[in-house]
Amino acid sequence: MHRNFAVMAALTVGMVSSAAFAAPRGSYKWTDDSLQNAVYVAPNPAAVSHVIYLNNCKPNGCQLKPGQNNATTNTSTIPQSNSVVQPFTGSDATWNAVVQCVKQTYADFDVQIVTERPTSGNYHMAIVAGTPGNVQQGNGVLGVSPFSCGYISNAISFTFANLISNDVDEICWTVSQETAHSWGLDHKYDNRDPMTYLETGPTRKSFQNAAGVCGEYNARQCSCSYQGTGTAKMNSYAVIMQTFGSSAPDTVPPSVTITFPTEGTQVNAGFPVKTTVTDDRTVEKVTFKLDGAEIKTLTDAPFNFQAPTNLGQGKHKVEVTAVDRGGNATTSTVNVTFGTVCTDDSECTTDGEVCVEGHCVAGPSSEGGLGTPCEANSDCVSGQCAEDSSNSYCVESCDTAASACPSGFACLGDGASGVCWPSNGDGGGCSTSGNHGASLLVLGLGAILITRKRRRA
Ligand SMILES: [Zn+2]
Structure with missing residues (x-):
């Protein structure tokens, strides 16, 4: 598994170990070596085609000729001679899933992903088929694209999908990377972005709207000088957005x-x-x-x-x-x-437990149990310490409609949710202090204010 040396040499100066390229994701080939480290030039909007044609080369393979990049005439700077890319060998289900994934990856941008060759107009052709040898690339290269520090009109990119014919995310990642090389994006040292080489991170990549360093297996300067970030960083999302503009706003929730x-x-x-x-x-x-x-x-x-x-x-x-x-x-x-399931206190076999809302909890005789005094949530086995204007007790959540608190407690609350609170006054005796309307505050759940409806004894 070696990267094609000619492509590699064209790719970078400043890359150190060839061992690092044992399994290259994909590569790019400068359309003109003199463009290396050039200033990235945003395309004239009128010169941009918004159509990406995914071609699986079925059923007879894709015929390609060497020449200037032109998808409409099947000419490309990648093959060195007349070549045939073998048809995609994956299943129809895999193919459909790849198409969906590429659509999703590009969904924020004003592009149309099509699987039939347009009969007129300009388009990018992403070949998703064959093996690297079909266009004289080295074994193990997953993809290749022509590259310059800018948008290449009517380019043809290659994803050698027959190497990974059952792996939807892997194919989608490669298609996303190779197509974007044609818009002038370098490799990004960011395992969430399809421009990455890194095998870590999510299997389904998405263009990251954040400036980050370029690089394959190590961070390096970018091969183009991007607007605002120079050669130090690249923002994949921003470059693609500048190229194609935005699609309709996303209104569909997850x-x-x-x-x-x-x-x-x-x-x-x-x-x-x-x-x-x-x-x-x-x-x-x-x-x-x-x-x-x-x-x-x-x-x-x-x-x-x-x-x-x-x-x-x-x-x-x-x-x-x-x-x-x-x-x-x-x-x-x-x-x-x-907690243990129960219908009555008698079913709670652990010492000091009582039955609340169908489960056994630490009761008033247990340290930190229901109805015991507390100063903080951590004092309570339930993790909930509630206070009214004068007292703080450990409480359990309850449903005010069901009112399934043990004897001596009532479910006090506002709306459906409440807490079991001592029903016979402030820890015992009959209260006459007129606390109607005071509120119970469960500590730490600051937003939950419960209107106290103390039952009169
Ligand atoms: Zn690449």
């Missing part, structure tokens, strides 16, 4: 499914939260909240999380919110409980 845990189940402390998040374009971030408090935000798949290991007993709300690059958000919620 889809979020919490696959574990499922609604109403019992969980253990530190339980995993597994999700499936998809978007028609790009997922920007996914946030996991437990009982309204943010636990973690991830920007890359897989979007799986872990609940805290110091999980309080009782009911918990798992919320996962995905936001796409267009700012559209979707939240999915499941309610779970931590």
Whole structure:
């Protein structure tokens, strides 16, 4: 598996070890060596074609001639002689998924991805088929594109998809990289961007709207001097946006499914939260909240999380919110409980436990149990310390409609959610202090203010 030396030599000065190129993703070939380190020139909008034709060379292969880059006449600076690129050997399902993926990768930009050759006008042709030997490239090269520090009209890029004919994301990544070389993008040292060589990072890459250094396996100066960042950095997204302009705004929110845990189940402390998040374009971030408090935000798949290991007993709300690059958000919620299932205190076999809302929790006789005085959430087994104007007690979440608190407690709250609060006054006796309308504040959940509706004894 060696990179074609001629292409390599054309590629860079300043690359050190050839061993680093054992499995090159793809390469680019300067249309003119004198263009190296040139100033990147944004194309005249009138000279830009917004059509990218994905050609799988079925059924008879793609006939190519050496010459100036021109997709409409099948001439290219890549092959050295008349050549035939063999048809794509992957399945139709793989092909369709690749087309979808390339559409998704370019969704923010004003381009049309087509799979039939346009009958008129200009277009980029991305050949997604064959092997490198078909156009005299070295074994193991996944793709190649002509390259200059600017947009090459009617270019033909190559993704040698028959090397990886079953790997949708790998083919899509290579197509995205090779097409973008034709718009003047260098390799980026960023494992989230399709311009990367790095095998780490998400398998499905997306053009990153952030300036970053160029490079294959090591950071290096960019081979072109880009607007605003010079040779120090490149912003893939910005260069492509400048080339094609923006597509219609993204109005389709992501889809979020919490696959574990499922609604109403019992969980253990530190339980995993597994999700499936998809978007028609790009997922920007996914946030996991437990009982309204943010636990973690991830920007890359897989979007799986872990609940805290110091999980309080009782009911918990798992919320996962995905936001796409267009700012559209979707939240999915499941309610779970931590503790033994019960219908009555007598079923709670651990000393001092009582039954709240169908699960056993530490009761008033346990340290940090329900109804014991507290100063902070950490004082309570439930993780919830609530206070009214004069007292603070450890509480458990409850449903005000069900009012399933143990004897001596009432479910006080505003709306559906409440907490079990001592029902016979401030820790005992009959209260006459007239606390109607005072509010219960669950510490640490600052936004949750509960209007106290104390039951009169
Ligand atoms: Zn490349």
